[in-house]
Amino acid sequence: xxxxxxxxxxxxxxxxxxxxxxRTFDSPVYNGKQRWTSVTDVAELIPVVxxxxxxxxxxxxxxxxxxxxxxxxxxxxxxxxxxxxxRFEQADSPATIESLISLLIDWLDDRPDLRxxxxxxxxxx
Numbered sequence: 001x002x003x004x005x006x007x008x009x010x011x012x013x014x015x016x017x018x019x020x021x022x023r024t025f026d027s028p029v030y031n032g033k034q035r036w037t038s039v040t041d042v043a044e045l046i047p048v049v050x051x052x053x054x055x056x057x058x059x060x061x062x063x064x065x066x067x068x069x070x071x072x073x074x075x076x077x078x079x080x081x082x083x084x085x086x087r088f089e090q091a092d093s094p095a096t097i098e099s100l101i102s103l104l105i106d107w108l109d110d111r112p113d114l115r116x117x118x119x120x121x122x123x124x125x
Contacts, residue, residue, distance in 0.1 A: 031067040031089055040064050081107065081114070 042060040067086045075083040108115040
């Protein structure tokens with residue numbers, strides 16, 4: 001599975017199904033203070049339709065990524081850039097932010113484009 005970008009605020013993922021076919025799906029990233037309580041399938045928002053028509057009710061499931069459902073320990077063990085962004089957003093002290101910056105400097109040593117993106121993005125906050 002590899003990240004292919006953002007669309008309407010949702011992380012798009014590409015999952016290989018065969019050599020020449022890929023399936024993509026929306027995966028919203030939620031970072032609200034309260035836990036996510038909404039449905040994750042659009043079909044649950046549509047009332048039950050009697051009879052044969054029910055099987056044609058639209059269904060759209062998505063994989064929710066709830067940032068605050070992960071502890072800092074869990075995120076640190078993932079060792080990837082998405083987890084690092086989540087850790088930045090959950091950071092509770094300047095020391096934590098400094099250690100994350102050091103980690104990113106090491107990870108992005110060979111990626112000046114990403115390094116610039118991170119530095120510009122976090123300089124604004």
